[in-house]
Amino acid sequence: MVVGRVMRSLIVAPVMLAVAGAASIAAASGAAAQAYPSKPVRLVLPYSPGGIIDYVGRTVAQHLSTTLGQSVVAENRPGAGGITGTDTVARSAPDGYTIVIMDPAIVINPTLQPSMPYDLFKQLEVVSMISSSPEVVVVAPELPVKTMSELVAYAKANPGKLNFASAGIGTTPHLAGELFKQRTGVDATHVPYKSIGQSYPDMMSNKVQFAFSSIAGALPFTTDNRVRAIATTGLKRSEVYPDLQTVDESGLKGFEVDLWLGIFAPAGMPADVMSKLNEAMNKALKEPDLIKAFAKVGVTPRGTSPKDGAVFLKAEFDKWKKVIEDGKIKDN
Amino acid sequence: MEVFSNIALGFGVAATFQNILYCALGALLGTVVGVLPGIGPVTTVAMLLPISFTLEPTSALIMMAGIYYGAQYGGSTTAILINIPGEASSVITSLDGHKMARMGRAGPALGIAALGSFFAGCVATFVVSFGAPPLARMALQFGPAEYFSLMLCGLIAAIVLARGSIIKAIAMVVLGLLFGLAGSDVNSGIRRFTFGFQGLADGIEFVALSMAVYGIAEVAINLERKAGDVGVVGQVGRVFPSWADIRHCIPSVLRGTSLGSVLGVLPGGGALLASFAAYTLEKKVASHPRTFGEGDIRGVAAPESANNAGAQTSFIPMLTLGIPSNPTMALMIGALMVHGITPGPRVMTDRPDLFWGVVASMWIGNLMLVVLNLPMIGLWIRLVRMPYRMMFPAIVGFCCIGTYTINSNVTDVAVMAFFVVFGYLCLKLDCEPAPLILGFVLGPMMEEYLRRALLISRGDPMVFLSSPISVGFLVASALLLLVVAMPMIRARREEALAE
Amino acid sequence: MTIRAPKDFWSGLMFLTFAAVGLMAASGYSMGRGGRMGPGYFPLMLSIVLGVLGAILLLRSLVLTGEKVEPIQLRPLLTLVASVLIFGAMIPTLGLVISLSTVTLIAAFAGRDTRPKEAVMLSIVLTLLSVGIFVYALRLPLSVWPVF
Numbered sequence: 001m002v003v004g005r006v007m008r009s010l011i012v013a014p015v016m017l018a019v020a021g022a023a024s025i026a027a028a029s030g031a032a033a034q035a036y037p038s039k040p041v042r043l044v045l046p047y048s049p050g051g052i053i054d055y056v057g058r059t060v061a062q063h064l065s066t067t068l069g070q071s072v073v074a075e076n077r078p079g080a081g082g083i084t085g086t087d088t089v090a091r092s093a094p095d096g097y098t099i100v101i102m103d104p105a106i107v108i109n110p111t112l113q114p115s116m117p118y119d120l121f122k123q124l125e126v127v128s129m130i131s132s133s134p135e136v137v138v139v140a141p142e143l144p145v146k147t148m149s150e151l152v153a154y155a156k157a158n159p160g161k162l163n164f165a166s167a168g169i170g171t172t173p174h175l176a177g178e179l180f181k182q183r184t185g186v187d188a189t190h191v192p193y194k195s196i197g198q199s200y201p202d203m204m205s206n207k208v209q210f211a212f213s214s215i216a217g218a219l220p221f222t223t224d225n226r227v228r229a230i231a232t233t234g235l236k237r238s239e240v241y242p243d244l245q246t247v248d249e250s251g252l253k254g255f256e257v258d259l260w261l262g263i264f265a266p267a268g269m270p271a272d273v274m275s276k277l278n279e280a281m282n283k284a285l286k287e288p289d290l291i292k293a294f295a296k297v298g299v300t301p302r303g304t305s306p307k308d309g310a311v312f313l314k315a316e317f318d319k320w321k322k323v324i325e326d327g328k329i330k331d332n
Numbered sequence: 333m334e335v336f337s338n339i340a341l342g343f344g345v346a347a348t349f350q351n352i353l354y355c356a357l358g359a360l361l362g363t364v365v366g367v368l369p370g371i372g373p374v375t376t377v378a379m380l381l382p383i384s385f386t387l388e389p390t391s392a393l394i395m396m397a398g399i400y401y402g403a404q405y406g407g408s409t410t411a412i413l414i415n416i417p418g419e420a421s422s423v424i425t426s427l428d429g430h431k432m433a434r435m436g437r438a439g440p441a442l443g444i445a446a447l448g449s450f451f452a453g454c455v456a457t458f459v460v461s462f463g464a465p466p467l468a469r470m471a472l473q474f475g476p477a478e479y480f481s482l483m484l485c486g487l488i489a490a491i492v493l494a495r496g497s498i499i500k501a502i503a504m505v506v507l508g509l510l511f512g513l514a515g516s517d518v519n520s521g522i523r524r525f526t527f528g529f530q531g532l533a534d535g536i537e538f539v540a541l542s543m544a545v546y547g548i549a550e551v552a553i554n555l556e557r558k559a560g561d562v563g564v565v566g567q568v569g570r571v572f573p574s575w576a577d578i579r580h581c582i583p584s585v586l587r588g589t590s591l592g593s594v595l596g597v598l599p600g601g602g603a604l605l606a607s608f609a610a611y612t613l614e615k616k617v618a619s620h621p622r623t624f625g626e627g628d629i630r631g632v633a634a635p636e637s638a639n640n641a642g643a644q645t646s647f648i649p650m651l652t653l654g655i656p657s658n659p660t661m662a663l664m665i666g667a668l669m670v671h672g673i674t675p676g677p678r679v680m681t682d683r684p685d686l687f688w689g690v691v692a693s694m695w696i697g698n699l700m701l702v703v704l705n706l707p708m709i710g711l712w713i714r715l716v717r718m719p720y721r722m723m724f725p726a727i728v729g730f731c732c733i734g735t736y737t738i739n740s741n742v743t744d745v746a747v748m749a750f751f752v753v754f755g756y757l758c759l760k761l762d763c764e765p766a767p768l769i770l771g772f773v774l775g776p777m778m779e780e781y782l783r784r785a786l787l788i789s790r791g792d793p794m795v796f797l798s799s800p801i802s803v804g805f806l807v808a809s810a811l812l813l814l815v816v817a818m819p820m821i822r823a824r825r826e827e828a829l830a831e
Numbered sequence: 832m833t834i835r836a837p838k839d840f841w842s843g844l845m846f847l848t849f850a851a852v853g854l855m856a857a858s859g860y861s862m863g864r865g866g867r868m869g870p871g872y873f874p875l876m877l878s879i880v881l882g883v884l885g886a887i888l889l890l891r892s893l894v895l896t897g898e899k900v901e902p903i904q905l906r907p908l909l910t911l912v913a914s915v916l917i918f919g920a921m922i923p924t925l926g927l928v929i930s931l932s933t934v935t936l937i938a939a940f941a942g943r944d945t946r947p948k949e950a951v952m953l954s955i956v957l958t959l960l961s962v963g964i965f966v967y968a969l970r971l972p973l974s975v976w977p978v979f
Binding site: 048049051054055058062076077078079080081083084087112117163168169170189191192193194195197198200201202204205207208216219220221223224226293296297 | 676
Binding site for chain 3: 375509525745760791
């Protein structure tokens with residue numbers, strides 16, 4: 001099948017070339033008049049290929065194409081921790097043909113970065129939240145702790161000895177660690193890596209002792225206990241780790257870190273376009289195939305209305321802003 | 333022996349009609365994207381990712397692996413023919429490879445690159461079969477301190493690469509390190525050397541730098557020197573390497589293969605270091621090192637074998653530990669997880685068909701690459717006979733598209749323009765770009781490991797002397813430095829005596 | 832004072848310039864304290880080393896005799912750089928066809944013996960080929976025609 005597809009595109013290319021000019025002119029002139037969506041929708045993925053966003057984004061694009069009745073094309077626009085891709089969407093026309101999928105970095109960046117090319121709350125709006133997924137707390141196998149409360153006790157007994165890994169400054173694993181330090185008064189050194197995956201060899205050899213990791217990043221190492229998973233960060237238990245307590249259950253009431261994803265569009269879209277897009281999105285999120293595909297990487301679909309999405313966004317913005325300011329994260 | 337029954341199992345899986353087809357498709361696609369600028373294995377694998385979800389996981393992985401090592405083959409083709417190394421590991425190949433092409437020996441250069449790679453691929457396949465578990469354990473021994481010492485050793489080796497002035501070579505390495513630091517700093521999140529440009533937030537794009545310095549700056553120099561109706565190559569000699577060529581290269585291929593097999597296992601720069609290290613080693617053991625950089629066929633054979641062996645063994649940490657050595661590997665891990673397979677030590681026992689099937693497919697893929705590439709040589713060398721005045725606008729055009737499409741970032745194109753001027757000056761002033769490139773690629777990693785090591789040791793520099801591996805590399809660095817400095821000191825003394 | 836080794840002299844000057852830019856930029860970043868090395872430390876050290884090496888080259892060029900720099904011809908270099916910059920300015924809005932044919936056409940005039948008719952032909956062929964390969968076969972996110 002793949003062979004066919006690739007071969008066909010190789011053979012067809014010259015032919016298509018000949019008609020390309022005519023076709024694209026025709027498409028451009030016809031687009032404006034018809035009802036939305038009359039041409040393909042561009043879904044910008046602001047990270048490099050290969051991560052969760054990429055996978056979830058492509059899955060969403062595929063199902064949204066069906067529910068919207070128009071092809072949705074996923075396109076990677078990586079750079080500057082998601083800012084570059086988000087910025088191109090923030091600057092696009094609010095016509096519903098350019099949308100972006102983003103993670104908590106979209107609310108963290110404005111607080112963390114000294115300058116931003118766009119204003120999150122003025123230039124972008126939520127179409128719908130799409131998913132939610134907890135992080136999992138993993139510890140080095142040599143560390144004699146099996147639960148979250150043991151980790152806190154151990155850390156307090158060994159002040160200044162523990163390191164925790166993250167996927168870089170201001171990433172959710174980093175801020176989750178900071179939140180943990182702030183809630184418990186534990187003293188631990190932050191050791192940033194380029195991605196959480198890179199930290200696992202150092203965790204296996206006990207150079208770093210714990211991390212708040214994405215489930216997808218942790219799975220290869222927790223299934224055979226090369227590192228130990230001790231808790232998940234949702235308010236409900238994770239389906240991937242049903243035996244693990246949540247951090248909330250372990251005593252840190254209300255401690256929640258969510259690696260959510262949402263779809264955003266340039267602000268000022270016509271109301272009918274917004275509602276059509278939101279409906280199609282929520283319909284797609286109920287498809288069994290999509291739910292199954294999400295579950296493989298530990299992600300649960302969660303659709304919202306644009307309004308609820310905006311409320312959630314503001315709450316997340318305030319939550320991480322406080323963690324960043326209390327932890328003086330910008331000062332190093 | 334169990335290994336043989338495993339290999340037999342692997343060939344049973346890999347030699348099915350379907351898997352051979354995907355293997356061939358991957359290898360072919362890989363070669364194509366390796367030759368074309370602006371699209372590398374990462375992008376290709378990413379584009380095929382959704383399709384791969386519909387395939388059987390073994391077939392999917394076989395195809396992706398084919399793209400990955402096929403691209404290594406393709407990358408050396410452009411490095412040799414038009415001096416555009418698409419990937420860092422081909423930079424070294426262009427040193428002697430392109431010189432050979434200009435001497436009318438593009439055919440033998442391409443031939444030895446293909447044969448050397450094939451040999452290295454075969455050996456590395458066996459290394460993966462026999463040595464995966466112990467090599468994976470070795471990779472786990474490397475913490476931040478060990479990596480830092482390894483990178484330091486690699487940088488000093490880069491100085492040996494230089495043909496001319498040692499001081500200039502060191503300065504170029506240091507300048508490369510500085511260029512490499514541009515962009516967001518992993519440890520603090522601060523953006524360095526971006527001068528306020530949003531487009532530089534992720535640093536200087538490697539492709540923009542290498543295409544500018546090697547591709548376009550070289551064009552500027554060539555246009556000053558020659559008339560436009562001559563090809564890159566004046567005359568074309570033989571199409572295939574002679575027996576004498578091949579015999580001449582055998583020891584180099586062997587050395588390159590062993591270096592590549594070992595270094596390739598280390599995630600983060602291992603495979604790249606392998607090609608540099610192999611070249612350095614050849615230059616050091618050769619009886620007439622002066623021919624290196626002037627179109628010595630061993631200077632093509634060794635790094636090409638090393639980077640292909642490295643590409644193969646970099647699958648070891650991925651398949652046995654679940655640790656990605658590079659972005660392409662990270663994609664493959666993602667693909668496996670979507671199929672419900674968790675990469676890690678259990679893959680070998682839980683899914684032996686997958687593990688051994690992929691290993692066996694590598695051998696088949698390498699065979700196909702040779703079969704595919706050798707006949708192409710005749711076609712390629714006809715291309716370089718094109719009059720230069722038709723050739724160079726094409727080079728410039730492809731460099732532009734290549735650089736832009738990497739990130740769809742206009743800043744990258746502007747950066748390329750800057751480095752054209754810089755590269756031109758370097759060529760005029762006899763400052764060689766190869767050490768700069770190595771510094772550029774290793775710089776950010778080196779700083780990252782240095783700071784991480786010190787962070788974990790709470791600032792105690794003794795951490796670099798606390799493990800035998802790290803000490804070993806530091807000692808090797810010191811020895812290398814001595815080897816480099818000796819001839820210089822001797823020359824100075826002779827000069828002084830002469831006056 | 833005479834420059835005896837022009838190649839060394841100018842490369843020394845080049846390295847010194849980069850070292851100066853590096854020093855200026857690095858001094859704006861934190862040096863860090865204790866075990867936590869700041870973002871400014873490594874670039875500062877590198878800039879200093881680069882500066883020292885540049886200075887050695889520069890001073891040495893006044894003493895030891897070395898090679899002359901071949902004369903710089905501005906036409907090829909500037910034409911090539913201009914063509915690249917123009918491509919960068921055009922590609923985001925004007926699409927691949929216009930940008931690529933322009934860049935190859937301008938670049939063609941970097942050579943001495945350019946034949947205009949041939950250059951036009953070449954630029955057309957290259958553009959057609961590239962649109963076919965990059966846009967239709969590889970499906971890279973490039974627009975073919977201008978977008979407004």
